Amino acid sequence: MAIVLCLLVLDLGVLNRKDHVIGVKESLKLSAFYIAVGLLFGGWVWWELGQTKAVEYWTGFVVEKTLAMDNIFVIAMIFSYMAVPRLYQHRVLFWGILGVIVLRGVMIGLGASLVAEFHWILYGFGAFLVISGLKIALSSGEETNLENNAVLSFMTRYMRVTKTLHGHQFFVRAPLEESEDRDDKNKTKNDKDTNGRNTAAPRMALFVTPLFVTLVMIEVADVIFAVDSIPAIFGITLDPYIVYTSNIFAILGLRALYFALAALMERFVYLKYALALILVFIGAKLLLVDMLGLGKCPPLVSLAVTVAILVGGIACSLFKTRGKTPAASSFTED
Secondary structure, rough: HHHHHHHHHHHHHOOOOOOOOOOOHHHHHHHHHHHHHHHHHHHHHHHHOOOHHHHHHHHHHHHHHHHHHHHHHHHHHHHHHOOOOOOHHHHHHHHHHHHHHHHHHHHHHHHHHHHHHHHOOOHHHHHHHHHHHHHHOOOOOOOOOOOOOHHHHHHHHHHHEEOOOOOOOOOOEEEEOHHHOOHHHHOOOHHEEEOOOOOOOOOOOEEEEEHHHHHHHHHHHHHHHHHHHHHHHHHEEEEEEEHHHHHHHHHHOOOHHHHHHHHHHHOOOOOOHHHHHHHHHHHHHHHHHHHHOOOOOOOEEEEHHHHHHHHHHHHHHHHHHOOOOOOOOOOOOO
16 A cells, blocks of 8 residues: 555656646556556565465456556446547546545455455356356447446536536535525525626535546446456456455556556457456366366466466557558547
């Protein structure tokens, strides 16, 4: 947690203290830095806990980083729908990470408790991962319609949301519309001038901005994706410390990687099939190895298969789309 806090302070307090547009080159540099930190932490795990735990950590790190790529596409769609300028996207992602650290900790703690109490739940995890992988592979890839999003509908219906952004602010105090002023009927005559016009100061109220709505939508999206990723990591190791640290260090670099991948997402045409294969592999390993008593799959084998599937998916995608330039959009800025 000390390392994580230092990285967050460095990120927002030093590197990104002022709002600015993060280009692809800067995104790749930040991503390389976070990936290096995550891999080096695995070296410390080796030093403290041994080779097996380190390989489990690295495997979990790669799996979570891979699954996070799918999350990036959803985040890009949310930003586009909510019309959030690139200038403020990093701020939303930064504060989103703080929520992820807490929410992932709660979900991992709950998962670890369930597995310790009911070992058979691993079979459920395995079946769920296989089904999820097949659903991803067979999905049409059509964009999700956010107009009927439950989170968006709830917040716009039951909370005061400003019609426009107010810089990078999540909350603002603004005057109520006349129709919202419940005390309008109780205004005294002293509040009106000789011509009958209302001279009282408008009532102020606390509003949330569309930037805060975007933040909540991204947090909920992460919880939904965690339903896939956390069982996947429990398929690699049951050590809550390895599960949590591999999750957090992979997610820390997510927002840095976002700005590069969002510009190139059209080129990763086979990435979803790689994600599907990884989920099916881990799920099948849980079901076949444990249920049929075939013995535990060596961590090095899990790591090698996971990396091979990911690299293969990326390589095939880049080869398939070679010569294709990214579509003209704000994401191509540098």
